[in-house]
Amino acid sequence: MSMNMDRIKKALPVESGGGRRSILRQRPDVAEIVVDCVLRRRTFLDTAARCGVDIESVNRFRRKFITPEVEKIVLVEANQMSADALDQEVND
Numbered sequence: 506m507s508m509n510m511d512r513i514k515k516a517l518p519v520e521s522g523g524g525r526r527s528i529l530r531q532r533p534d535v536a537e538i539v540v541d542c543v544l545r546r547r548t549f550l551d552t553a554a555r556c557g558v559d560i561e562s563v564n565r566f567r568r569k570f571i572t573p574e575v576e577k578i579v580l581v582e583a584n585q586m587s588a589d590a591l592d593q594e595v596n597d
Contacts, residue, residue, distance in 0.1 A: 508582040510536035516578045517570050528558055529566040542567055543579040 513536040520530055529538055538556065541547045542563070549567075553560045 508536075508540065508579075508586055510540075513539055513575070513578055513582065516575045518572060518575075527566055527569070528562060529556060530570060532556065538566070539571060539575060540579055540583075542571055543576050544583060 517530070517535065517539065520526060529535060532538065538552060541552050542549070547555070549563045550560055553563045556563075
């Protein structure tokens with residue numbers, strides 16, 4: 506009864522262009538960061554502090570990688586998780 510983090514990770518756009526790579530995009534818990542941003546489970550400042558980056562890094566990450574398609578997938582996963590939890594509660 507948890508979100509499919511692999512699905513969320515696969516939905517993220519591939520990093521392109523020159524310049525420095527996104528620190529957040531390279532983290533193993535990138536899907537968790539995306540979920541926190543989309544569902545507002547943590548403030549962006551808390552996310553930045555947890556990841557050891559500046560708030561502007563979180564803002565850049567959101568602009569570049571959290572596309573409307575990624576947001577939809579996170580919301581679908583969250584709704585599915587809620588439905589599964591409700592089903593489990595009813596079955597118990």
